[in-house]
Amino acid sequence: MALIQATNITKNYRVGDEDVPALRGLSFEIGEGAFAAFVGPSGSGKSTLLNLIGCLDHPTSGTLLVNGTDISTLSRSSAATFRGEHLGFVFQDFNLVPVLSAYENIEYPLLMVRGWSPEKRRERVMKMIAAVDMTEQAHKRPDQMSGGQKQRVAVARALVGEPRLVLADEPTANLDHDTAYRILNLMKTMRDDYGTSFIFSTHDPKIMHEAELTFTLEDGRLQSEGVAA
Amino acid sequence: MTSTLKLAARNLLRYRRRTLLTALLITLGVTALLLFVAAAGSFKQTMVGSITDSMLGHLQVHRKGYTQSIDNLPLNMSLQPNAVSKIESALKADPEVAAYSLRVKLGAMFSNFTENTSIRLNGVDPVAEDAALPGLRQRINEGDKSGPLVEPGKVLIPTLLARGMKVKVGDSVVLVVTNASGSVNGKNFIVGGVLDAITGPGGRDGYIHINDARELLRMDKPEVMEIAVRLKTIGKLSEVQQRLNSKLDEIRNKEDKPATELHTWSDLSPFANIVRMIDLMTLFIRIMLIAIVLVSVMNVMLMAVYERIREIGTLAAIGTQPGKLMAIFLSEGLLLGLVGAAAGIAISYALVAFLNVSPLVFNFGREQITLYPHLDLIEVLGVLGLAVLVSALASLQPAWRAARMDPIQALRHV
Numbered sequence: 001m002a003l004i005q006a007t008n009i010t011k012n013y014r015v016g017d018e019d020v021p022a023l024r025g026l027s028f029e030i031g032e033g034a035f036a037a038f039v040g041p042s043g044s045g046k047s048t049l050l051n052l053i054g055c056l057d058h059p060t061s062g063t064l065l066v067n068g069t070d071i072s073t074l075s076r077s078s079a080a081t082f083r084g085e086h087l088g089f090v091f092q093d094f095n096l097v098p099v100l101s102a103y104e105n106i107e108y109p110l111l112m113v114r115g116w117s118p119e120k121r122r123e124r125v126m127k128m129i130a131a132v133d134m135t136e137q138a139h140k141r142p143d144q145m146s147g148g149q150k151q152r153v154a155v156a157r158a159l160v161g162e163p164r165l166v167l168a169d170e171p172t173a174n175l176d177h178d179t180a181y182r183i184l185n186l187m188k189t190m191r192d193d194y195g196t197s198f199i200f201s202t203h204d205p206k207i208m209h210e211a212e213l214t215f216t217l218e219d220g221r222l223q224s225e226g227v228a229a
Numbered sequence: 230m231t232s233t234l235k236l237a238a239r240n241l242l243r244y245r246r247r248t249l250l251t252a253l254l255i256t257l258g259v260t261a262l263l264l265f266v267a268a269a270g271s272f273k274q275t276m277v278g279s280i281t282d283s284m285l286g287h288l289q290v291h292r293k294g295y296t297q298s299i300d301n302l303p304l305n306m307s308l309q310p311n312a313v314s315k316i317e318s319a320l321k322a323d324p325e326v327a328a329y330s331l332r333v334k335l336g337a338m339f340s341n342f343t344e345n346t347s348i349r350l351n352g353v354d355p356v357a358e359d360a361a362l363p364g365l366r367q368r369i370n371e372g373d374k375s376g377p378l379v380e381p382g383k384v385l386i387p388t389l390l391a392r393g394m395k396v397k398v399g400d401s402v403v404l405v406v407t408n409a410s411g412s413v414n415g416k417n418f419i420v421g422g423v424l425d426a427i428t429g430p431g432g433r434d435g436y437i438h439i440n441d442a443r444e445l446l447r448m449d450k451p452e453v454m455e456i457a458v459r460l461k462t463i464g465k466l467s468e469v470q471q472r473l474n475s476k477l478d479e480i481r482n483k484e485d486k487p488a489t490e491l492h493t494w495s496d497l498s499p500f501a502n503i504v505r506m507i508d509l510m511t512l513f514i515r516i517m518l519i520a521i522v523l524v525s526v527m528n529v530m531l532m533a534v535y536e537r538i539r540e541i542g543t544l545a546a547i548g549t550q551p552g553k554l555m556a557i558f559l560s561e562g563l564l565l566g567l568v569g570a571a572a573g574i575a576i577s578y579a580l581v582a583f584l585n586v587s588p589l590v591f592n593f594g595r596e597q598i599t600l601y602p603h604l605d606l607i608e609v610l611g612v613l614g615l616a617v618l619v620s621a622l623a624s625l626q627p628a629w630r631a632a633r634m635d636p637i638q639a640l641r642h643v
C-alpha cells in the first residue's frame with residue numbers, strides 16, 4: 001500500500017464570506033521511500049497540500065490516507081499524536097527553539113512528545129547529531145549557528161523519532177546554493193540509510209531536479225507527475 | 230516535569246530584564262505584605278497583651294447590667310457572695326482558666342491635703358490579681374516592683390494623677406468615698422507605687438487592697454463588682470466563653486433571669502476596633518498583592534505567548550500535545566511568581582531579623598510601644614501559596630491561548 005493516497009482532494013479557504021479554492025481535486029499516490037518534490041509557481045497550492053499531508057489541516061473534500069490513516073477524521077489531539085509518531089517536519093526558517101542547544105533541539109521530540117527514557121534518548125540523539133555532522137556544535141544555541149547548521153539540526157530533529165515521512169516546505173529557500181544542495185543530499189542520504197520518505201516543496205528549478213519524483217502544481221491542480229531522469 | 234520547568238526557566242532568562250522587573254514587582258508586593266503583617270502582628274500582640282495581662286484579663290464577669298454603667302462605678306450593682314461562690318466554682322472547674330481575681334471597684338476622692346481630685350479604684354487581693362493580671366506589676370514605674378502588688382494601707386496611683394497632684398511614692402494621701410447607703414468615709418493611705426497608664430478603660434485606675442476597699446465602703450458582706458479571668462491560652466477564648474456562658478446562665482436572679490454577664494476583653498476594649506482595622510488593612514494589602522501578581526504575570530505571559538507564536542506553531546506541528554504546550558507556559562508564569570515571592574520572603578526574613586536587632590519604637594497614645602515583628606511560618610507559606618496560585622491563574626489564559634493556537638496560522642505568523 002502506498003504511503004500517501006490522495007483521492008480527489010480539494011481545499012477551500014474561507015476569506016470573508018467567500019470560499020477561495022486552493023486545491024481543486026488532486027489524486028495521486030506516493031510510495032514508501034520516496035524522495036518527492038511539489039513544484040509550481042507561487043500560490044499554486046504547494047504549502048496547502050503539504051499541510052494536508054502533514055495532518056495540520058483537513059481537506060474540504062476527498063480522502064487523504066497517510067500511512068493508512070484517513071487524516072480528515074483525526075481530532076486535534078490525535079492529529080498531534082499522529083504527527084509526533086509518524087511525521088517529521090523541516091521548515092523554511094529552520095524554526096529551532098531558541099533557548100535550546102543543538103543537542104536539546106534534537107532531543108525535544110523524544111523528550112516532550114514521545115517520552116523516551118534518558119538512555120534511549122541519549123543514544124538516539126548522539127547518533128542523529130553525528131549523522132548531520134553537528135557533534136562538535138552540540139552545545140551551541142541556534143543564534144550561534146549558521147543557516148546551514150540550523151537546517152542540519154532541523155533535519156536531525158525531524159528524523160530523530162524515526163518517522164515514516166518527513167515533510168519540508170521550501171527547506172532550502174533561506175540557504176545559499178551550495179548549502180541548499182548539501183541539505184538535500186543530507187536528506188537523500190537519510191532516506192537511503194533509514195528508508196524515511198521525504199516530500200519537499202520548492203520553486204527553485206535546480207533544487208527541483210534533485211527530486212526523484214516531481215509533482216507540478218498550477219492553480220490548485222496537478223499539472224504533471226514526473227519521474228526524474 | 231523537570232524538563233518543562235527547565236524550558237520555562239530558560240525562556241524566563243531569555244528576557245532577563247523583563248523577568249527581573251516583574252519578579253521585582255512581586256518581590257516588593259510580598260515584602261510589603263509580610264512586613265506589614267509582621268509589624269501589625271507584633272503591634273496587635275503587644276497591645277492585646279498589655280490590655281489582657283495588665284488591665285482587663287481575658288474575660289470578665291459582672292452582675293448583669295454592670296458594664297453598661299461602668300463609667301459611674303455603681304456600688305449597688307455588685308455580685309452577692311453566693312453568686313460569687315457559684316462563679317468561682319465554675320471558674321475553678323474549667324480546665325482552661327489559669328487564674329481569676331475578684332475586684333471591688335469604686336470611685337473615690339483623692340486628696341493630698343492641699344488639693345482634691347477623683348480617682349477610680351480597684352480593690353484587689355494582691356496574690357489573686359498578680360496571678361490573673363501578671364503584667365500589672367510591670368506597669369509600676371516608681372516604687373517596689375518585686376514585693377506584694379499592693380499592701381493594706383497602700384495605694385497604687387496612675388502616673389498622670391501622681392504628676393498632677395505632685396505626690397510620689399511614700400507620700401501620705403487620703404481617699405474619701407461615699408458608700409452605697411450614702412455615708413461618707415475616709416482613710417489615710419501611703420502611695421505604694423505609680424503606674425504607667427495604658428490605653429483603654431481601666432488604664433488609669435488606681436489599686437488598693439480589697440479589704441481596704443470593703444472597709445472604706447463599709448460593706449457588711451464580701452461583695453464583688455468584677456471578676457477578671459485569665460486563660461491558659463488566649464486562642465481558646467471563644468471556646469471558654471461559650472462554656473462559661475452556659476454555666477453562668479444557671480445563676481439566676483429573683484425574676485429567673487441570668488444574674489451575671491460575661492465579656493471578653495475585646496467586648497470591653499475599644500482596641501478591638503483597631504485590631505479589626507488592622508485586619509482589614511491586611512486584607513487590602515493582600516488584595517493589592519493579588520492584583521500586582523495577577524496583572525504583572527499576565528502581562529508578561531501574554532507578551533511571551535505573542536512573541537513566541539511561531540515557536541508555538543513549530544512545537545505543535547512536530548507533535549507537542551496542547552496540554553503540554555499549556556504546561557510549558559503555565560510553568561513559566563508559575564516559576565516567575567515563585568521566584569518573585571521567594572525573594573520577597575527572603576528579604577522579609579532579613580528585614581524582620583534586622584528589626585529585631587534594632588527595633589522600631591513608636592508612641593501610641595501615652596504608651597511607648599516597641600515592635601518586635603515576627604514572621605509566622607503559616608503566614609509566610611500562605612503568602613507563597615497565594616503568589617504561586619495567582620501566578621498560575623494569571624498564566625492560565627495566555628497558556629490556554631498557546632495551547633489552542635492553530636499550528637498553520639502560528640507558523641505563518643510574522
Ligand SMILES: Nc1ncnc2c1ncn2[C@@H]1O[C@H](COP(=O)(O)OP(=O)(O)OP(=O)(O)O)[C@@H](O)[C@H]1O
Nearest residue numbers: 013014015020022041042043044045046047048049
Ligand atoms: N490561510 C489562508 N487563507 C486564505 N487563503 C489562503 C490561505 N493559505 C493559502 N491561501 C491561498 O491558497 C492558495 C495556495 O496557497 P499556498 O500557500 O498553498 O501556495 P504555495 O504554492 O505554497 O505558494 P508559495 O510558493 O508562495 O509558498 C493561494 O491562492 C493562497 O492565497
Ligand SMILES: [Mg+2]
Nearest residue numbers: 046047048169
Ligand atoms: Mg508555500
